[in-house]
Amino acid sequence: MKYGCFAIAASMLCASAAHAQSSVTLFGLIDTSIAYSSNGRVNPSKPSAGGGTQWQEFSGTVYTSRWGLRGNEDLGGGLSAVFWLENGFDATKGSAKNGGDLFGRQAWVGLASNKYGTLTLGRQYDFMVTYLAPLSATGSGFGGNVAEHPYDNDNLNNDMRLNNSVKFSSASFDGVKVGAMYAFSNQPGQVSNNNAYSAGISYSVGPVNLAAAYLQINRDSNSPNATGAVSTNDGDALTTGGLQRMFGLGAQYMFGSSSVGVLWTHTSTESATSLWLGGNTNFGTLPGASNGAGNYIKFDNFEINGRYFVRPNFSLGASYTYTMATFNSPTGNARPHWNQVMAQADYNFSKRTDVYLESVYQRVGGGNGISAFNAGIYTMNPSTNNQQVVVAVGLKHRF
Template sequence: MLLKVRYVAAAAAMLMAGAAHAQSSVTLFGLIDTGVVYQNNARVTPSSGTSPGASSFSLQSGNVFTSRWGLRGTEDLGGGLSAIFWLENGFNVANGTFKNGGDLFGRQAWVGLHSDQYGTVTLGRQYDFLVDFVAPLSATGSGFGGNLATHVFDNDNLNNDLRLNNSVKFSSASYGGFKAGAMYAFSGEAGNFSNNSAYSLGASYAYGPFNFGAGYLQINRTAQPALANATGAVSTGDGDALTTGGDQQIYGAGAQYKFGKSSVGVVWTHSVTDNITGVLQGGSTSTGALVGTSMKFDNFEVNGRYFVRPDFSLGASYTYTTGQFSGASKGFTSASPHWNQVMAQADYSFSQRTDVYLEGVYQRVSGGNGNSAFDASVYTLDPSAGNEQVVIAVGMKHRF
């Protein structure tokens, strides 16, 4: 009888250990996206010595979604509370190098607590609420068109190029379809609490097939290079800053209607940078590329995606962007540029993890007043040598 009791006790202990193990998990995840890209009128001088404006074919990583791998995990602490973490690296498939200025976990790096009843608090390098609540309603960013559908210079961060370091973030649980959140990113500079600090607010609401979202981001920084805080909320060393200069504000809202897996959406965003000195163009933010007292953008987007079959979809978006640049010095004259951009995509899924795509973008800009910073420019590809550019990508995505 004693031997039987021991067997039962041993079996119970094994079951309890298995249950405890099941309550904690660590997952390796990732996505690889690469393809062949054609672009015309690139701002390079051909080897023949003719004037800039060459066409090119190249292998490009991350045409739709940036290639990445990461680790995420959770530990059940009981009572609806769990510890969570997320570490995510971005890389270039074409040559194996890190993205985000070479940072190991340059896409995301955070740890926090999640409550089923109240929401989630996280600390680390994280996305703002425009990324969380507005970008999913757009074609760019986490939308189906991804990187190639970026609004010019990603001026509104819907393509999540910008991350906030040193940040504390709260995202509420869903209450009848309503969510809200707030975050603050510390400057980390002694004696200058606001030099390169940031905060963001956002809210979303889901009602049946309708989804709504809004977000706000404020970046506080000085336009004086000698006083710049490179390790603050917005790093100047990882190449992710959307602009350089003084304070920056971004806000916007969007709505989406879903029918089955298909959807239509509209998005509006506004951004302004005071005392601007540079913009994100051609894959980097170049200080001195655009010097003025301010640069404003308004983006108006309409998008739609239709599933012809469960494994085949067609999508498109049109974005009209207006700009207002107030020149200050160094020959940078004021201008009122405006951009028209059309994106079209066909996507075929072999499985839930693997698909192929054909995506094209046409962009035309007017009113740049001869400033080369306002030439046509699609994502991180070579900017155009003029006011028009066509980009066509054929590629493959695989998730793991």
């Protein structure tokens, strides 16, 4: 009897130990607000249809609502198998985002080494998102979605993901991390039609964080490849067209939980055809040939941001972004520029639940009458003119 009890106890201990070496976690976030927008278009892609003041219940003012599964298995010797599956959804009506893809935000599997870093394969974020966005107010920053730069032209708001990608992110070596990734076109005989690559570096020492990143997407506007690195049917498009490049630098200084940050990003798109907001609102077709032939657009974004914790559970934040662009086409040129101010107050009931008040004001000049350069904030209906104000009161809950 003693031996039987010992055997049962030993087997239970072994099972517990095996269970402790691997884990699967269900996680998520729900963000819903009541939002006011000025000058909203009735038809987002047709400013001539008119519009006006808009009140709406809105999902994802700061962070897109999502749920997912993540896990790891200890393989021994400091090596683990890891995975991440993440779905984005609209909390106001329960519908899926990212073109209806089940795990449209992220879907990857890989190996993680405590000594060297992590190698992953699947649908993933590039290094503009991984290293540079945390120093910004937008994206993973405190201001989130409505603080994004115009059209999220630099992807700091992580509206775009790379399919078919292999990504390596190093462990920290004296505060330095480096990373590189490649995304396949998956197209027979067209290796460079909608493939992509990205690289980045970050450095953290004491209260100072620095980062730089680069992303290039190779596309043929005459022969679109919908199954390549950047999908054309998942609702995650940014500026559409041909060859696209993004790069930038950023710095952040922390004092306690509070922070100040500055960054600059530059993007360019050849044969540009359309501009989008938040990845799923078509803001307007650019003048020129239907395939964008002869078109070229570039953006430079300059941002300063800061967040101050008045109390451990109450913070005030703000950012200012100046964006200047150059657009050239066979039918006309423009030099639009944007001034955008964001302000936020956030109160935490707990580590998982908080309420916020956030407002954004955007004004555009130099659009040369091109409606695609009217004001527009995230996926709120774009403005009928060159100005727009958004004010939102919302609740976020994490699980």
